[in-house]
Amino acid sequence: MNSLGRVLLISLMLAVAGVTACSKKSTTDEPLAPGNNSGQQLQQADGGATSQGQTKLFKGTIGNNLGLQMKLMREGERLAGSYFYEKVGTRIDLRGTIDPNGKLTLDEFDTAGKQTGAFHGNWKTEETGLVVITGNWKAPNSNKQTPFSLQEEPIEFSSGVEVVTRRINENNKKLKYEIDAEYPQLNGSGSPNYEKFNQTIRNLVTKKVAGFKADMASNAVDTELELPAESANSDLHIGYNIELAKDDLISVMLVVGSYSAGAAHPNSYSEVVNFDLGNGKLLNLSDLFQPGSKYLPALAAYCIADLKKQGKAKGEESMLDDEWIQRGAGPEAENYESWTIGKRGLGIVFDAYQVAAYAAGPQHVFVPYSALKDILKPDGPLAQFVK
DSSP: OOHHHHHHHHHHHHOOOBOOOOSSOOOOOOOBOOOOOOSOEEEOTTSSEEETTEEEEEEEEETTTEEEEEEEEEETTEEEEEEEETTTOOOEEEEEEEOTTSEEEEEEEOTTSOEEEEEEEEEEEOTTSOEEEEEEEEOTTOOOOEEEEEEEEOBOOSSSOEEEEEEEEEEETTTTEEEEEEEEEEESSOOTHHHHHHHHHHHHHHHHHHHHHHHHHHTGGGGGSOOOGGGSOEEEEEEEEEEEEETTEEEEEEEEEEEOTTOSSOEEEEEEEEEETTTTEEOOGGGGBOTTOOHHHHHHHHHHHHHHHHHHHHGGGOOBOHHHHHHHTSSOGGGGOOEEEOSSEEEEEEOTTTSBOGGGOOEEEEEEGGGTTTTBOTTSTTGGGOO
16 A cells, blocks of 8 residues: 555545645644634524624545645625645635535635636534535636535634644655644633643644654664565654634544554554643543543443444444444443543544444544533533533
8 A cells, every 4th residue: 555545544534634744844833713603693504503704614635635724704695715725825715605505616716816716515514513514626617526525623712812733744765754743732812721732732742753753763674674665654644623622621633643664554543632721731531520420331321322323324334343332332441532522512433443343444423412411510611511
């Protein structure tokens, strides 16, 4: 499997964008402005309601794993905003429309006002309350279509704080490895606890990069072995999704993908940073629940039932096995280390091999707060979301 194939496999499995590594280590800042949630309620494309002048931020991929970020303001049927390719950083203006069924068209324009392409897709609100946009992009006067996928990032800081993306890119030709890592940082006036978050996630990512480099150096003798060209190089890719970002709380999912030269397939897994910005500390899963409550059995019961339901829905195509599910989603703490906070519920990720074969990829379960409200801590970090 060549390097591009490995990267594409990881992105399809984990839905996290990456970009091709550069020859020199560098960092870049790409700000994402906070959303504006005030205004009159208007009919939303696929049901529900959206606010007049509401700004939404999206992150995703186009084509063969090319990362992009988009900012859109929606007023009724009108859409306007901009986007940029993460590898380039130049913002491109967007204007378009959306119909009552969620079908949208976004025309893009260069700095001279000339149309350079158009996004055609569908706007859909998921069970989590977040919007997903999928479709195809094409250039003017061309029939070739390039698929794209965008996931809303719920960033709602009220104090002018921005989220910027920092990158570590390195290509070591001697040791035959590539590193492409990205992670979020909070930028702007805010609580000193914001810097505690920055340091926490920065240390986590840089430690993983340092560990990978140390492994590559210690295995340097192996680089002299004769391997097929498609499996002769190693790589490390780290991407992230912001699941929630408010003045007092931020939840980030990191996805780590790596390949070691000569291996049969890449290795991939998730890690989370759920941070209490009000008190300046990392959150443990137990911090969300009342002392003495049986939260692990409650989570396990919901997740096992949901995973089995997902398996039945997929029919013969499903790789979910009941016995594997019982073991990998049972009420043990190690099975519930990968969790994120949303406005409507917890997101639980079961990494590859945990509840299904590697080929099935990671499995996801959304646990609504309504299923947990009796055991959630009434004065805890989730109290603001539970009515």
